[in-house]
Amino acid sequence: QQQVKQSPQSLIVQKGGIPIINCAYENTAFDYFPWYQQFPGKGPALLIAIRPDVSEKKEGRFTISFNKSAKQFSLHIMDSQPGDSATYFCAASDTNAGKSTFGDGTTLTVKP
């Protein structure tokens, strides 16, 4: 039973493009939705996160869109750069239980 489904598995865009990564969840107990960025050989690092009481959050070139009724959320990267090439994980957290469930990850390649 996969509680958080992430797509696509991999994504290739040109520099300046806008990659979009999508996630869907099932458990309505989830109340915090972070995205993590992971570079090869490193641990994931928190990139941006959203609470379900807002529909969009923007930090620099990164935007989360959240649709509570559809139980879906997505990450948009504006003006993507080669340095954004990494694996991106969405997660859904149940803050009362103190734990998070992760999607399977999306490997993003931004070509110069």
Place this chain on the structure above:
Amino acid sequence: NAGVTQTPKFRVLKTGQSMTLLCAQDMNHEYMYWYRQDPGMGLRLIHYSVGEGTTAKGEVPDGYNVSRLKKQNFLLGLESAAPSQTSVYFCASSYARLADYGYTFGSGTRLTVV
């Protein structure tokens, strides 16, 4: 600013051997977690702890044990290693208010069981 430190970084075990992975955090975080990362399968929760002296099972706890005797340390043990436990193991920690800052991850332990 050390954050979350995992030791060792790499290890090769023979089937049936035992080992302990150590995670240490210096941020006074209440919660600590052990995840394993396998290709195409994301991060799966093995065990976690919401405070010193407490532990709980995650999605894939079989074959692993944990202990949290001190707030800053979370140990993951493999009693009898199997090839299926070949993976990259990540420790993470967080404040009790998880949504404040999310998780802080260590840099991982790459374990190979032959």
